[in-house]
Amino acid sequence: MLEQLGINAKKAAGILTAVHTEQKNEALYAISKALVDHAYEIIAKNNIDLANGKKAGLSDGLLDRLMLNEERIKGIADGCVQVAELDDPCGKIIEETIRPNGLKIQKISCPIGVIGIIYEARPNVTADAAALCLKSGNAVILRGGKEAIESNKAIANIMRDAVATAGLPKDAIQLVTDTSRESSTALMKMKDYLDCLIPRGSAGLIKAVVENSTVPVIETGSGNCHIYVDKSADVDMAAEIIFNAKTQRVSVCNACESIVIHSEILEKALPVIKEKLDEKAVIIRADERARAVCPDTESATELDFATEYGDYIISVKTVDSLDEAIDHINKNSTGHSEAIITNDENNARVFMNRIDSSSVYHNASTRFTDGGEFGLGAEIGISTQKLHARGPMGLEGLTTTKYLIFGNGQVR
Amino acid sequence: MLEQLGINAKKAAGILTAVHTEQKNEALYAISKALVDHAYEIIAKNNIDLANGKKAGLSDGLLDRLMLNEERIKGIADGCVQVAELDDPCGKIIEETIRPNGLKIQKISCPIGVIGIIYEARPNVTADAAALCLKSGNAVILRGGKEAIESNKAIANIMRDAVATAGLPKDAIQLVTDTSRESSTALMKMKDYLDCLIPRGSAGLIKAVVENSTVPVIETGSGNCHIYVDKSADVDMAAEIIFNAKTQRVSVCNACESIVIHSEILEKALPVIKEKLDEKAVIIRADERARAVCPDTESATELDFATEYGDYIISVKTVDSLDEAIDHINKNSTGHSEAIITNDENNARVFMNRIDSSSVYHNASTRFTDGGEFGLGAEIGISTQKLHARGPMGLEGLTTTKYLIFGNGQVR
Numbered sequence: 113m114l115e116q117l118g119i120n121a122k123k124a125a126g127i128l129t130a131v132h133t134e135q136k137n138e139a140l141y142a143i144s145k146a147l148v149d150h151a152y153e154i155i156a157k158n159n160i161d162l163a164n165g166k167k168a169g170l171s172d173g174l175l176d177r178l179m180l181n182e183e184r185i186k187g188i189a190d191g192c193v194q195v196a197e198l199d200d201p202c203g204k205i206i207e208e209t210i211r212p213n214g215l216k217i218q219k220i221s222c223p224i225g226v227i228g229i230i231y232e233a234r235p236n237v238t239a240d241a242a243a244l245c246l247k248s249g250n251a252v253i254l255r256g257g258k259e260a261i262e263s264n265k266a267i268a269n270i271m272r273d274a275v276a277t278a279g280l281p282k283d284a285i286q287l288v289t290d291t292s293r294e295s296s297t298a299l300m301k302m303k304d305y306l307d308c309l310i311p312r313g314s315a316g317l318i319k320a321v322v323e324n325s326t327v328p329v330i331e332t333g334s335g336n337c338h339i340y341v342d343k344s345a346d347v348d349m350a351a352e353i354i355f356n357a358k359t360q361r362v363s364v365c366n367a368c369e370s371i372v373i374h375s376e377i378l379e380k381a382l383p384v385i386k387e388k389l390d391e392k393a394v395i396i397r398a399d400e401r402a403r404a405v406c407p408d409t410e411s412a413t414e415l416d417f418a419t420e421y422g423d424y425i426i427s428v429k430t431v432d433s434l435d436e437a438i439d440h441i442n443k444n445s446t447g448h449s450e451a452i453i454t455n456d457e458n459n460a461r462v463f464m465n466r467i468d469s470s471s472v473y474h475n476a477s478t479r480f481t482d483g484g485e486f487g488l489g490a491e492i493g494i495s496t497q498k499l500h501a502r503g504p505m506g507l508e509g510l511t512t513t514k515y516l517i518f519g520n521g522q523v524r
Numbered sequence: 525m526l527e528q529l530g531i532n533a534k535k536a537a538g539i540l541t542a543v544h545t546e547q548k549n550e551a552l553y554a555i556s557k558a559l560v561d562h563a564y565e566i567i568a569k570n571n572i573d574l575a576n577g578k579k580a581g582l583s584d585g586l587l588d589r590l591m592l593n594e595e596r597i598k599g600i601a602d603g604c605v606q607v608a609e610l611d612d613p614c615g616k617i618i619e620e621t622i623r624p625n626g627l628k629i630q631k632i633s634c635p636i637g638v639i640g641i642i643y644e645a646r647p648n649v650t651a652d653a654a655a656l657c658l659k660s661g662n663a664v665i666l667r668g669g670k671e672a673i674e675s676n677k678a679i680a681n682i683m684r685d686a687v688a689t690a691g692l693p694k695d696a697i698q699l700v701t702d703t704s705r706e707s708s709t710a711l712m713k714m715k716d717y718l719d720c721l722i723p724r725g726s727a728g729l730i731k732a733v734v735e736n737s738t739v740p741v742i743e744t745g746s747g748n749c750h751i752y753v754d755k756s757a758d759v760d761m762a763a764e765i766i767f768n769a770k771t772q773r774v775s776v777c778n779a780c781e782s783i784v785i786h787s788e789i790l791e792k793a794l795p796v797i798k799e800k801l802d803e804k805a806v807i808i809r810a811d812e813r814a815r816a817v818c819p820d821t822e823s824a825t826e827l828d829f830a831t832e833y834g835d836y837i838i839s840v841k842t843v844d845s846l847d848e849a850i851d852h853i854n855k856n857s858t859g860h861s862e863a864i865i866t867n868d869e870n871n872a873r874v875f876m877n878r879i880d881s882s883s884v885y886h887n888a889s890t891r892f893t894d895g896g897e898f899g900l901g902a903e904i905g906i907s908t909q910k911l912h913a914r915g916p917m918g919l920e921g922l923t924t925t926k927y928l929i930f931g932n933g934q935v936r
Contacts, residue, residue: 126854130877209899215888217898224910225880303734307910322715323738328911349933356935442538464928465542468637476627476931485936486629486927487621498636498719498924499740499912512910515898516876519888521761523768524897 113290114298117253118305120283121226125251127281129223133200136247139278140196143246144189146274147239147267151185157266158235165259170233173363178233178260188239191490195243198489201507202249216518221511223249225307228299230255230321232313235263241312242271242285244492248510251284253306255299257313258291265289300325307512312493315420330500330509332493335365335448336420337478340437340463342454343374347381349475350453351388354426357451357477359392363422365494366449366481370417370427372437375401378430382406389426398428417444434459438466445469447496449478470496470503525702526710529665530717532695533638537663539693541635545612548659551690552608555658556601558686559651559679563597569678570647577671582645585775589646590672600651603902607655610901613919614661628930633923635661637719640711642667642733644725647675653724654683654697656904660922663696665718667711669725670703677701712737719924724905727832742912742921744905747777747860748832749890750853752875754846754866755786759793761887762865763800766838769863769889771804775834777906778861778893782829782839784849790842791817801838810840829856846871850878857881859908861890882908882915 128136147154158180165175207219227250231237238254245252256264268287276282288295300309303326310330311321318331339357341350357368373381382405386396397412409428416427417440431437441450451473452463460474471481481504483491488506495501501509540548559566570592577587619631639662643649650666657664668676680699688694700707712721715738722742723733733741751769753762769780785793794817798808809824821840828839829852843849853862863885864875872886883893893916895903900918907913913921 126851126878126880129880130874211897211899215892326735328740328909330911346933352933353935360936439538462542466538468538468541469926471927471929473929474931476929476934477936479936480627480929480934481927485623487623497740499742502924503927512914514881515883515893515915517883517885517888517892519886521758521764522888522892523765524772524889524891 114288114295114302115305117286117288118226118302121251121253121286122305124281124283125223125225128249128251128284131249131280135278135280136200136249137196139246139275139280140192140243142274142277143239143243143271144192144196146270147185147189147192150266150270151182154185154263154266154270155180155182157262160262161260168259170259174233174259178235178263180235180263184236188236191240192243195247195490198247198507200247201511206513213522214520215522218516218518219513220516221508222514224510224512226251226253226305227510228253228255228302228306228309228327230296230299230309230311230313230317232257232317233259235260235267237312238264238267238287239271240490241492242268244490244507244510246275246284248507250510251286253286253288253299255288255296256291261289261291297324300327303327310493330493330495330505331497332495332505333365334420334446334496335367335494336369336418336444336446337366337448338370338372338441338445338450339368339478340372340441340450340452341374341377341381341385342434342452342456342459343376344456344459345377345381345453346455347377347384350381351385353451353453353475353477354385355388355391357479358389358394358426359424360479362424364479366478367422368426368478369420370429370444372429372431372440373402374437375430375432378402379405382428392424395425396428397425399430401430402428420446434462438463442466442468448494449473449481451476451478470494526700526707526714527717529698529700530638530714533663533665533698534717536693536695537635537637540661540663540696543661543692547690547692548612548661549608551658551687551692552604552655554686554689555651555655555683556604556608558682559597559601559604562678562682563594566592566597566675566678566682567594569674572674573647573672580671582671586645586671590675592647592675596648600648603652604655607659607902610659610919612659613923618925625934626932627934630928630930631925632928633920634926636922636924638663638665638717639922640665640667640714640718640721640739642708642711642721642723642725642729644669644729645671647672647679649724650676650679650699651683652902653904654680656902656919656922658687658696660919662922663698665698665700665711667700667708668703673701673703709736712739715739722905742905742907742917743909744907744917745777746832746858746908747779747906748781748830748856748858749778749861750782750784750857751780751863751865751890752784752849752853753786753789753793753797754864754868754871755788756868756871757789757793757865758867759789759796762793763797765863765865765887765889766797767800767803769891770801770806770838771836772891774836776891777832778890779834780838780890781832782841782856784841784843784852785814786849787813787842787844790814794818794840804836807837808840809837811842813842814840832858846874850875854878854880860906861885861893863888863890882906
């Protein structure tokens with residue numbers, strides 16, 4: 113069954129690669145309209161998922177992510193229009209050379225082919241990911257969590273019908289309706305059909321995909337982000353940035369999870385930072401030296417420094433040098449986003465050069481690591497790996513390149 | 525033991541990422557000189573490998589790949605100088621924007637970090653790969669085949685000492701001296717230390733790495749390349765190009781393995797192509813329709829169409845349309861290099877657009893898919909996958925990007 117989806121997707125991808133931008137956009141507008149037109153149908157199916165979720169004891173947070181209402185569906189539909197309005201990332205001539213033997217060599221951008229997306233209980237991903245894949249000329253196989261299966265089936269069917277009205281193959285968008293663990297594992301082994309697999313969700317999901325997949329994976333979204341308060345930091349700026357990066361939205365991957373602080377500024381800075389974090393009752397887990405300054409904190413273990421809390425908790429590590437800060441961060445971070453707060457330009461330069469993360473900030477909040485904030489338009493995720501795409505990944509990350517070579521009989 | 529190599533490599537990578545181009549080049553010149561100065565030492569160790577190889581019954585082809593003499597060592601040393609003379613791929617500002625909130629966002633190129641190379645019995649790869657990794661600021665862990673272990677140890681030690689004379693960490697270059705299958709498998713699981721793994725060698729090696737590795741892999745070098753003779757082809761050009769692509773060097777990955785031919789030109793073209801291939805006694809394995817035209821051929825099976833011969837053998841498949849040719853090729857190719865021979869510009873455009881391979885030619889030999897021929901300088905391999913790098917992969921393929929964000933207190 114899964115293999116049939118693979119065959120269908122390959123076929124659809126072969127058609128999509130040669131389709132004009134206008135036709136892809138027409139399909140995206142049709143999808144947007146269809147989602148709004150069928151909102152009540154989607155909501156009815158979503159209610160089934162919500163009822164099942166409540167029975168299964170899903171947390172309020174998960175139920176909220178699962179829930180669709182008219183406003184949210186309108187938001188998803190608007191997202192499809194926004195994707196239609198972005199530049200087509202395919203067909204760009206990236207390089208062109210004429211070799212001494214007369215061969216003209218063009219490096220052009222083109223679709224990757226067939227992309228698999230494995231995700232959890234957020235039905236909006238079904239539409240968001242499909243829209244981005246369609247715009248970039250890729251066929252997509254979606255495999256969402258069982259919690260959202262009824263919503264996902266409704267959304268996918270509406271999108272498939274809309275795609276057909278624009279004259280494109282329905283199989284540009286396919287949903288795996290078998291939500292067993294086996295179907296997920298089988299998808300990870302479909303190297304003959306899938307060109308790329310993108311997991312979106314928890315650290316556990318991402319780990320499972322990385323360990324089991326023979327399809328090339330793009331890891332996204334795991335964020336144990338650090339803010340380093342250097343000895344020459346502006347203390348008030350440090351407190352404002354840390355407060356923002358920790359508390360503006362605690363569940364997101366670019367939230368700050370750990371403060372690294374220079375011992376020479378510890379006594380001056382930590383009480384100011386703590387006072388600010390107290391406004392939202394953030395729990396501070398600190399090492400011994402920091403606790404000596406702010407005793408009204410919990411004791412941090414090594415495990416704390418490796419933890420992405422996703423909650424109103426933050427760890428504090430005291431260091432005696434910039435080098436120690438860099439080593440500590442490179443050891444514990446997930447390679448997502450880190451910041452230095454300093455008035456020393458040279459220290460900022462060294463930090464930004466040596467920190468091994470997708471996005472490195474000087475005097476700004478880590479919360480800006482986001483496709484929209486970076487001006488990339490919509491994003492499929494934030495890559496925390498180094499191959500292919502790193503950091504916020506927009507439409508360009510869903511393309512590959514190929515060489516076209518024009519000759520008139522050249523041989524070697 | 526392997527983990528220690530990983531720790532050393534991470535440490536070296538942390539230093540290399542902040543090193544100036546001049547110092548990396550100094551190390552490359554030092555390596556080049558040291559390889560020539562110690563040529564006899566390398567040859568003595570290589571003789572041990574050759575003697576062991578003969579005892580183990582290695583083929584003449586393998587023994588030739590394994591063999592080093594003064595001339596070949598000079599060639600390897602010259603290669604290091606050529607790499608020194610290439611542009612540094614790191615530190616380039618790829619994009620720069622200033623956002624409405626005043627954040628300056630730079631996307632820059634930087635080293636990947638730690639790269640693993642798994643290869644077979646070619647000791648030249650030890651030096652070639654290390655030089656490319658060093659120039660691109662990456663630490664490398666080399667794991668060559670047991671057949672070349674004595675040569676590899678000699679070359680690696682000479683390179684490590686030379687790197688140190690330039691003030692860089694020796695551990696920029698490390699060799700796995702345990703050549704058991706277990707060490708190879710363990711390397712594939714070293715996700716905490718390796719950022720990327722590049723297998724170079726046989727299809728079997730590449731398959732094993734793809735199936736077992738949890739480290740992101742860049743697949744290279746498997747090439748079942750096709751040349752399609754369209755109905756409007758210039759028959760003499762087709763014969764010359766096929767002859768060149770098949771016979772100029774049969775063992776390479778960009779050699780042609782299969783002819784796809786339009787039925788309307790079959791009778792006219794195949795005898796001309798066969799006459800040319802007969803000059804080098806190429807065995808032709810053809811389908812029934814082609815055999816009806818040229819009976820002095822062998823019968824092809826479906827397996828033939830999926831085979832990279834690497835030998836004086838070529839298959840022939842007859843098709844009735846451009847679409848059938850494209851479908852046949854996309855089904856059987858390894859995504860390396862394919863060509864169309866045609867005088868019909870529109871057919872060429874459709875073929876180049878829809879063929880899903882790294883390099884697609886119009887009226888030229890597939891043999892040009894090569895870093896040197898494409899003007900990229902040295903290459904680490906030819907990627908047949910779609911993520912990160914596709915086609916001939918030079919220094920740029922050994923870099924990643926990161927975002928540097930400069931603020932003055934911005935919060936979200």
